[in-house]
Amino acid sequence: MTIQKIIRLLGRFFRPISLKWRLVWRLVVLQVILLTLMIFILLGGLTIAGVIPDNYEGRAIDVIRNTITKDGSGNLMLKQGPLLAELRKEVPNLWFIAKDEHGHELSEGTVPPEFKHITEALDYIGDARFVAEPGGSRTTATVQWAEDTAAGKVQIFTGAQGEFHIMALVSVTPELFLEIILPVGGVMAVATLLVIPLVVRSAFRGLRQAAVLAERIDIDERGVRLPVERIPSEIAPLVRAVNGALDRLDKGYERHKRFLIDAAHELRTPVAILNTRITSLPPTPERARLLQDTARLSTLTDQLLDIQRLGRQAQQFTRFDLVAVARGVVVDLAPMAFAAGYEMSFEPARGELFANGDRTAVERAITNLVQNAIEHGGNAGRITIAVNSPATIEVSDEGDGVPAAEREKIFEPFYRLRPRGHGAGLGLNLVHEIMQIHGGRIELAGSDRKGACFRLVFAQA
Structure with missing residues (x-):
């Protein structure tokens, strides 16, 4: 692969992104970040306020389920280990009551007064959750039967309440992301990709109109x-x-x-x-x-x-006959051409051929082309003025023509093929200006023919 190809590939990869898509992608990223922060702030605030309690009860039940066992006498006991130690550290006031089907019981901590009466009816309770609000504060407790423990089927009653900790939210981040942030963020991103480009396009409509006007300058x-x-x-x-x-x-x-x-x-x-x-x-x-x-x-x-x-005053244009204008130029300049050694030929394709414009300026353009042919035609051969459809005038001679290296320069002001010639180098430039004003163009025919042939192409009337 050549260096030029590598540069082109890098240019495609790193080409500037439009302002519209920069805004869109930044808004998408900003929305996802804000959504994530809002969810964490909302959950944190609700947890601190007690509306959404920390899931210490569930964690306590899981730890007790995994650590409860029986000793040699069949009594319930907890296997000491890092799980139990971490739970007791996070929940200083940990309390629970665990009972098996044979009446063995294991307890720790002090049951809050609002839940004392529940302990007397545990034999008649299945899975349940209790909420109490003594003095305006909110406390909860849970009763749950665990069947897959080392001690067999065990009923666990706990109301573990710990202090709010940021890790409580961090631990549920994967679930929050997959179940809330990703779906909602995806919907917002799709809406942004569809709506924001339309909004930006509407906002830039005035700028596009300004660009269209700028192209006319x-x-x-x-x-x-x-x-x-x-x-x-x-x-x-x-x-x-x-x-x-x-x-x-x-x-x-x-x-x-x-x-x-x-x-x-x-x-x-x-x-x-x-x-x-x-x-x-x-x-x-x-x-x-x-x-x-x-x-x-x-x-x-x-x-x-x-x-x-000359000025672009299209409202001053009138309808005139190109054939009549070209014929007048031929009549006026024929004596000069004959004296210089040329023959003159006038070849109109039709009797009349109309165009819109400034008759005097067009007459001046044809005159300059004929004078240019007289000057550069080699003082021999024929100068032909042809009027063809649609609205085209050709002036040709049988001289040496225009060299290929000079064809792009001859319409520049003060440029002359012959530095010592009689002209000032403004004739062809003037013709070019006149044709631009008329919405047309001047062309130099191909170099495969003898001599030079200039073609004036007008807009159709």
């Missing part, structure tokens, strides 16, 4: 706050702290957004002035390069403004 879904109303009071401070952090992040994002918009606006005027001044210069190779640079700056500012203007 991202850079483009601002203003979401976690509810505090149904959150447990112990967790509410954490939820409030998270909401406070979200407030600060939203404010910081708005400041950042305003800065970029203001910066882009401020750049447009000097770029336009610079472009005008360069245009007025005599036509030279340097002038052409400067015009390309100013065009790049102008495109960059426009793209920054487009990105910052």
Whole structure:
């Protein structure tokens, strides 16, 4: 077995237990402990009060039964030993009367006055128990016939009363556990396992709703706050702290957004002035390069403004025709494509194909993809714009395509396949943002085909 497998097995064995089951198991253990303590306290209190007498009478009868015998003359006697010594130690005022069927009698101690009259009628009494309450105190006595003694059938009359001792309860612990604690504790444990998870689940319902809302939080879904109303009071401070952090992040994002918009606006005027001044210069190779640079700056500012203007305002979306929008982009950019050495092909699967969204933003997304094809298509071959069902637009070229190592990076802002290219690295990122706002996506077709093929997939209208 490898080390990795051992680590996985240990991880499964020691994986964290959920808060719900931690509460359940701790409550089960606590209930069993409390039940046990309550039973011992109740029995101890009743024994001290005399309601439940210590079973010294039964023990005295057992000891006498096991130690009584006859001497050579047939008289009754007790065999001295540890059992009798322990009984006399625990019951200092031990008294009893033992009689056999032949009239032999053995006695020890003094019979309490309340039971004196019973001694005269022992010949007419079978097994019996007597209770007396002289002066409010409660005393008991027992008459029992023992048939399996060394002295034969013997009648034992005793009222052994000892002081309460904790060992009296400890001695009956196994019986208490099997007959009372285990059944009652089992029922309580089963009830706890069934009821407590439901209670905990109900208590955590607000927390689960907060988790669902937390999954919606991202850079483009601002203003979401976690509810505090149904959150447990112990967790509410954490939820409030998270909401406070979200407030600060939203404010910081708005400041950042305003800065970029203001910066882009401020750049447009000097770029336009610079472009005008360069245009007025005599036509030279340097002038052409400067015009390309100013065009790049102008495109960059426009793209920054487009990105910052985007917002998830679904209520502003309208129904528009994707075929008409794509056809307009083809008409506008065909001269630029022809001048760069390409052929243009427009392939709509239907005459009309509708989607919901921002028509201007979608037009901008298609334009960026066509411009990207013109830039990276190798200045040869055909650029194809296809509109397919359901609500899909594909822009493909016959250039070198996108290397496999770059496919995951091309949608990042300011990332360029050609570091010295004319673009600013915002075009594909802008398209990605537009498709996210429309609930769709942009895909790059597989690398098994020649050139690059970008697919815009819209949500169906």
